Amino acid sequence: MKLHFLGTAAAEGWPGLFCRCEFCQEAKRLGGKNIRTRSSVLIDETIKVDFPPDTYYHMLRDQIDMAAVEHLLITHTHTDHLFAADLEKRMPVCAKGVEHPLHIYGHDLALHHCARELDLKSKLYELHLVQPFRTLQLDDRTQVTPLLADHDRKQTCLLYFIERNGKALLYGNDSGWFPDETWAWLEGKSFDAAILDCTKGPLPGRRNHMNIEAILEMNELFRQKQMLRDGGRLIATHFSHNCGLLHEDLEKEFSPHGVLVAYDGMVHHV
Ligand SMILES: [Zn+2]
Ligand SMILES: [Zn+2]
Ligand SMILES: [Zn+2]
Structure with missing residues (x-):
């Protein structure tokens, strides 16, 4: 991956x-x-997690072929994760040479936001309502299981466990310390990378968002429980200016523990 x-x-x-x-x-x-x-990850050019308002800039900066994305997984509807209005730019008047559908996966509210902006009679969009802990098959080599986050009590916020070609990724952003149901589902599972939010940096608290202390504790727990496979890495992302640590400062905190600090444009192979 x-x-x-x-x-x-x-x-x-x-x-x-x-x-x-x-x-x-x-x-x-x-x-x-x-x-x-604003945070998003592209997997093997065809699977994308979240659709922030900076997607247009991402396309320009990294020369992404956005039309190659076939599956879009939405974690929740905060504006840094879903700017649904730009999905409409996939319609023929704005996008030539695009005929295949974009499969969009999310919980009720995320799909509601998409449905408000998109012409659902068009074959260019297929909305898929997902449920926590119910595994879905994206294609013959990829399956995804939505898990519950602790992020915003007013909506169902999801994490995604993505398995593809024998590799596995835990995408945990945005989340606080995982709810018990998510820990129970993860019991006995293993993965090659975990992407977690570290919004709070050195500030206290691990509800709604993670901080450095919580990331390091989870890193330890993943290793103790042998959840992180050989060579597997935890990758911290979704940093806020309120945390006050610039990239080099974050690397000083995390490098001794083998945790990677994500930056815009970073590519990591698992
Ligand atoms: Zn959020
Ligand atoms: Zn966010
Ligand atoms: Zn600032």
């Missing part, structure tokens, strides 16, 4: 759209890996 990190920031981006804080100023000054756009 090729994991291509298109964006690695929390909702406001880093630098934040309107922010004048010292960390956003510093990110602007330093550039490079300190410039973070």
Whole structure:
């Protein structure tokens, strides 16, 4: 599996759209890996997790063929994860040479947002309502199981366990420390990579979003339970300017523990 990190920031981006804080100023000054756009990951060019408002910029920056994406997994409807209006740009008036459907997977509210923006009579979109812990087959070599996150009590927020060609990825973003049902489902499972949100950085708290301490504890737990396969890595992403740690600072925190710090454009093969 090729994991291509298109964006690695929390909702406001880093630098934040309107922010004048010292960390956003510093990110602007330093550039490079300190410039973070809203979070999404592209898997093997054809499977994408989330559709943030920076998708157009991701396409430009990394020369992505967005029409090659066949399956779009939506975690939840916060605007940094789903900007449904741009999905309509897949229609013939805006996109030539695109005839195959885009399969969009999500819980009720995510599909409702998509249905509001899209012409569902068109064969270019197929919406799939998913349920936590119910495995679905994307194609003959890929299966996906939605798991429950602890993120926003007003909607069902999902994590995705993605198995493809014998490899497995746990996509845990946005999430706090996993709910008991998710831990129960993961018992006995193993994976080659886990992508987790580290929105809070060194700040306290592990509800709704993770922090450094929670990431390191989960890393330890994954290894103790032999969930991370040989060579498997935990990858932290979805960083907020409020955490105040620039890319190099985050690497200093995580490198001694073997945790990777994602940055925009990073490619990781498992
Ligand atoms: Zn988010
Ligand atoms: Zn800021
Ligand atoms: Zn969110």
